[in-house]
Amino acid sequence: QSKNLFPYNIVLAGFMGTGKSTVGRDLSQKLEMRYVDTDAMIEERMGMTIKKIFKEYGEAYFRKLEEELVAEVSHLKNTIIFCGGGVVLKGQNVSNLKLNGRVILLQAEPENIYQRIKQDDTRPVLKDQMSLEGIENLLKQRNKAYSESADMVIQTDDKTVDEISTEIITKL
Numbered sequence: 001q002s003k004n005l006f007p008y009n010i011v012l013a014g015f016m017g018t019g020k021s022t023v024g025r026d027l028s029q030k031l032e033m034r035y036v037d038t039d040a041m042i043e044e045r046m047g048m049t050i051k052k053i054f055k056e057y058g059e060a061y062f063r064k065l066e067e068e069l070v071a072e073v074s075h076l077k078n079t080i081i082f083c084g085g086g087v088v089l090k091g092q093n094v095s096n097l098k099l100n101g102r103v104i105l106l107q108a109e110p111e112n113i114y115q116r117i118k119q120d121d122t123r124p125v126l127k128d129q130m131s132l133e134g135i136e137n138l139l140k141q142r143n144k145a146y147s148e149s150a151d152m153v154i155q156t157d158d159k160t161v162d163e164i165s166t167e168i169i170t171k172l
């Protein structure tokens with residue numbers, strides 16, 4: 001049973017390691033809203049990990065699956081949607097997500113992102129550039145797309161998940 005406080009979708013966007021899925025699950029509990037995790041749905045439907053999809057079929061194919069799924073979940077209502085870090089790179093994804101939703105951009109300092117994801121080899125985009133410089137470069141390439149997509153920007157450095165969710169709820 002949803003409290004139905006927000007008659008629109010809450011879309012969490014942002015770079016890898018900014019806490020989209022952790023914050024998304026916490027928001028889902030606090031607001032009693034369902035969530036969809038597009039990366040997890042892609043993995044489930046394909047029966048393979050994102051890393052494997054990149055390896056077997058290439059990034060362009062993953063982006064196509066992602067775009068189709070974003071178009072599909074954008075029709076939902078009253079849902080928390082969290083997407084992979086590259087979703088805002090396609091304008092079509094952003095306009096679809098905004099049809100029924102507000103885009104919340106989670107931001108973090110490159111150093112914190114690096115600390116959070118450096119041990120993780122499940123992220124194929126950074127596989128050869130898993131370094132502070134690699135993260136800074138990719139952030140530079142993507143920053144414009146991230147900020148243009150955002151209805152709200154939340155800084156996550158030095159905050160707990162609970163503080164981040166509460167801040168989002170207060171500002172919505």
Ligand code: S3P
Pocket residue numbers: 014015016017020039050083084085086087122123124125
């Ligand atoms: C990607 C981020 C990943 C995943 C894929 C590509 C990206 O999601 O969608 O590996 O291009 O930034 P997370 O942001 O949840 O790590």
